[in-house]
Amino acid sequence: MSSVLQVQESLDRYPRIPLAAYPTPLEHLPRLSARLGREIYIKRDDGLGPGLGGNKTRKLEYLLAEARQRGFRKVVTFGGLQSNHARITAAAARKLGFEPHLFYFEPRPRKMAGNLLVNQVCGAHMRFIPFGGGGGMSLEASNRLAHLVALLFVGRHYFIPVGGHSWLGCLGYARAALEIHAQAEALGIGDAHLVTAAGTGGTLAGLLAGLRLTGSSLRPLGIDVGKLWKGFPVSLARLATEICRRLGEEHTFEATDIPLIEGVYAAPKYGQPSRACVDAIHTLARTEGILLDPVYTGKAFGGLLDLMERGSLGGRDEPVIFLHTGGLPALFAFEERILNHD
DSSP, rough: OOOOHHHHHTTTTTOOOOSSOSOEEEEEEEHOOOOTTTTEEEEEEETTTSSTTTHHHHHHHHHHHHHHHTTTTTEEHHHHHHHHHHHHHHHHHHHOOOOEEESSSSSSSOOTTHHHHHHHHOOOOEEEEEOOOOOOOOHHHHHHHHHHHHHHHHHHHOOOOGOSSSTTTTTHHHHHHHHHHHHHHHHTTTEEEEEESSSSSSHHHHHHHHHHHHTOOEEEEEESSSSOOHHHHHHHHHHHHHHHHHHOOOOOOOOGOOOOOOTTTTOOOOOBOHHHHHHHHOOEEOOOEEOOTTHHHHHHHHHHHHHHTTTTOOOTTEEEEEEOOBGGGGGGGGGHHHTTOO
């Protein structure tokens, strides 16, 4: 186990281009806490970085630094139609002078709404290639396939895995773990549950590695929002293990070590909000004026509320921190679903 200073020094060995101001706020939610009878906090990574912001900014700081160091002009990534990662990649790439190329392995939608609209405004090159099916692949296999397709269409480029899912990108959330740990300690909630949405899971893996390395008492939990990947916990264990190794400490995570609720709150499917998701969006907006999105954070927060109601997330005296990873533009891609709530 390393000290916070040692982990920080290890992180500082890797090139990074800051794209935002830190730390992001860790806020108490007084009205929601009173309503639920439990102390709830929110970590505001939703406004972090360019293009309406979000958690992927922390990963792109490392990934785009490597792209610049290696002399690439074009950057490529892929994701679902309302991928926050793709949208922030497009904006961050433009900010740093790269040409962004985004791949979607789905039919081209009739309307460029939500994140797709932001991509278009940023002048991202978007390609829609409906492979059909595609379920049951691992993260690693999906990245390899997407990279091959991108080479055919784009030529030489810097490839960013889906969601920034690589040890280098996820150093951003090992760094964030130090930040959240320090803030939680200052507030006297150093043993809180730390809940986040898990789409590609890199945020969770980075947090796990960072918290492990520093011996933090924070208790992370990922809520799967898509049921997308074959062997998801295995991929996350491998990634968290590699992050620790790159930061100078050998620690092996097993799949059983990954605190992930897989599939339970992912219905009806990735990219489609459930009733509980929409309810959660309205709950947080009407108690605290904070907006969640219908693809990631709405589902995860809905899961969090259900876990607390069922007594499956510790006792009422145990504080909870929700990591808000962003996604505001996607609200405007699901207007009918959101507005037909009442």
